[in-house]
Structures are given as C-alpha cells and as structure tokens.
Amino acid sequence: MSRVGLRIAGGFGLVVACLVCASLALAEEGEDRFADADLDNAVDINEVCAGCHGEYGQGGKDGEYPRLAGLPAAFIARQLKLFRSRDRENLAMVEHTEHRQMPDSDVRDISAFLAAIELLSQLPPVDDTAADFNAYERLMATKRVVQIPRADGDPVAGERLYAKECASCHGRDARGRERDAVPMLAGQYTGYLQRQVDKYIDKRRVHDPSDPDAEELLAAFTAEELNDIFAYISILDD
Numbered sequence: 001m002s003r004v005g006l007r008i009a010g011g012f013g014l015v016v017a018c019l020v021c022a023s024l025a026l027a028e029e030g031e032d033r034f035a036d037a038d039l040d041n042a043v044d045i046n047e048v049c050a051g052c053h054g055e056y057g058q059g060g061k062d063g064e065y066p067r068l069a070g071l072p073a074a075f076i077a078r079q080l081k082l083f084r085s086r087d088r089e090n091l092a093m094v095e096h097t098e099h100r101q102m103p104d105s106d107v108r109d110i111s112a113f114l115a116a117i118e119l120l121s122q123l124p125p126v127d128d129t130a131a132d133f134n135a136y137e138r139l140m141a142t143k144r145v146v147q148i149p150r151a152d153g154d155p156v157a158g159e160r161l162y163a164k165e166c167a168s169c170h171g172r173d174a175r176g177r178e179r180d181a182v183p184m185l186a187g188q189y190t191g192y193l194q195r196q197v198d199k200y201i202d203k204r205r206v207h208d209p210s211d212p213d214a215e216e217l218l219a220a221f222t223a224e225e226l227n228d229i230f231a232y233i234s235i236l237d238d
C-alpha cells in the first residue's frame with residue numbers, strides 16, 4: 001500500500017474509532033445508565049441543589065430557579081454537561097458543575113434522583129379533625145405542590161398553536177418525552193419558559209440539537225402568539 005493509502009486507511013480507522021466512541025457516549029446517555037444510579041450519593045448532592053431549586057426540586061422564586069422534579073433524567077444530565085462545558089450559560093451553577101465538583105457519576109446520580117421525584121399540582125383534601133392528622137406532615141406535603149398560576153393570554157388560541165407546533169415533540173399534554181429527553185413544559189414556571197424561549201431566539205441556547213429548524217420555529221411567532229401558548233401550558237396542571 002502506498003503511503004498515501006496508509007494515511008487514508010489510518011484516517012479511516014480513526015473515523016471508525018470516533019464513530020464507535022460517539023455511539024458509546026450516546027449509549028451512556030441512554031436510560032440503562034440511570035438504573036445504576038447511587039441514590040444515597042444523590043441525596044448528598046441534592047443538599048447543594050436544594051439551596052436554589054428546593055429540597056424536592058420544586059424550583060423557587062417564581063421560576064428564577066426552575067423546577068427539576070420529574071424532568072427526564074437524560075435531559076437533566078445533558079443540561080448539567082452543557083453548564084459544565086459552558087455551552088449553556090449559567091453563572092449561578094457553573095462552579096457546582098465543574099469536573100472536580102461533579103464527575104459524570106454524580107451527574108448520573110443526581111439526574112436519576114431528580115427525575116424520579118413526583119410533585120402534586122394540588123394538595124389532596126384532608127380532614128384536620130381526624131385522629132391521625134399530622135400538621136407537620138401536612139406542612140411538608142405543601143412543599144411538594146407546584147401549581148402554576150394562570151398566565152395572561154388566550155389559552156384557546158394557545159392550544160391550537162401548541163397542538164400544531166409543539167405537541168409533536170413535547171407531547172400532546174406537554175408532559176415531555178422521557179425516551180427522547182424532551183422536557184415537560186406543563187408544570188414548569190411560565191417566567192422560566194419565557195426566558196428560555198428568548199434564549200433560543202437569541203441563539204444563547206440550542207432548542208433541539210437534532211432539528212436545526214426548531215429555533216426558526218420559535219422566532220416565527222409574535223409575542224402575542226407565544227403568550228397564548230404559555231397561557232395554554234399554564235392551565236394544563238389545573
């Protein structure tokens with residue numbers, strides 16, 4: 001074989017090797033990985049996260065800190081890695097996601113832990129005169145309730161737009177898709193969603209890495225249309 005041939009063969013080998021490593025990396029992102037999560041470790045990590053996102057990942061300050069509970073584990077892991085590589089800006093979190101602070105095994109553990117937390121959208125009725133009524137437990141339960149206030153806008157117009165433009169990925173009821181790491185929009189704070197849409201439009205975040213048209217999609221809406229979509233999403237958890 002000529003030297004050029006060798007070089008090409010060598011280069012091809014490298015490409016094959018990279019394809020293999022890329023698919024391994026993808027497999028790592030898959031659901032199986034999260035099954036090995038060490039949840040005791042996650043409880044420790046969560047003490048840091050809770051300072052901003054709440055102890056149940058319920059979020060806070062009306063969406064300044066997003067809700068994390070119930071997001072797909074692969075989505076959470078992806079965001080943490082994007083913060084770490086600074087491909088997604090987040091001054092508040094950057095120090096917590098550095099490799100030294102958060103190796104990949106910690107990313108796996110905390111992502112699986114937060115994904116598994118279920119929040120309520122309202123407190124179940126309770127008889128506070130019942131013998132087994134426990135005021136402390138009741139108080140703790142209120143922390144697990146996230147009820148998104150109804151946002152301004154026309155939810156009927158919003159529903160039409162949502163069904164046509166968003167449901168194919170985020171799901172008909174906006175609960176997201178665990179399998180494809182698409183986040184739920186229902187149950188997330190409106191102000192937070194609005195901020196993210198602005199970031200997508202300004203290209204400070206990538207909407208759907210597998211679909212370059214997803215950004216254009218958001219940029220094509222008027223502010224009023226976006227408000228209508230948010231109004232619809234905000235009533236889905238009522």
Ligand code: HEC
Nearest residue numbers: 048049051052064065066076079080090092093096110195
């Ligand atoms: C000092 C406050 C702070 C701490 C501590 C913190 N976060 Fe955050 N986090 C934020 C803020 C602020 C945002 C929203 C950034 C934005 O608007 O894009 C965020 C966003 C996120 C998101 C993106 C959610 C989404 O739906 O897009 C994830 C995931 C996340 N944090 C996970 C964690 C985890 C896990 C920990 C603990 C290791 C943690 N955060 C600790 C402030 C914090």
Ligand code: HEC
Nearest residue numbers: 078165166169182183193196197206207208209211214229
């Ligand atoms: C082609 C599929 C697709 C379509 C259509 C789509 N999205 Fe998304 N969306 C995604 C994916 C994938 C993500 C997660 C991106 C990431 O990992 O950072 C996302 C994330 C988001 C987020 C950020 C949520 C968070 O917690 O950080 C918002 C807000 C959002 N989409 C709004 C919308 C709206 C509104 C529509 C309809 C107008 C829409 N999307 C249509 C795929 C899609």
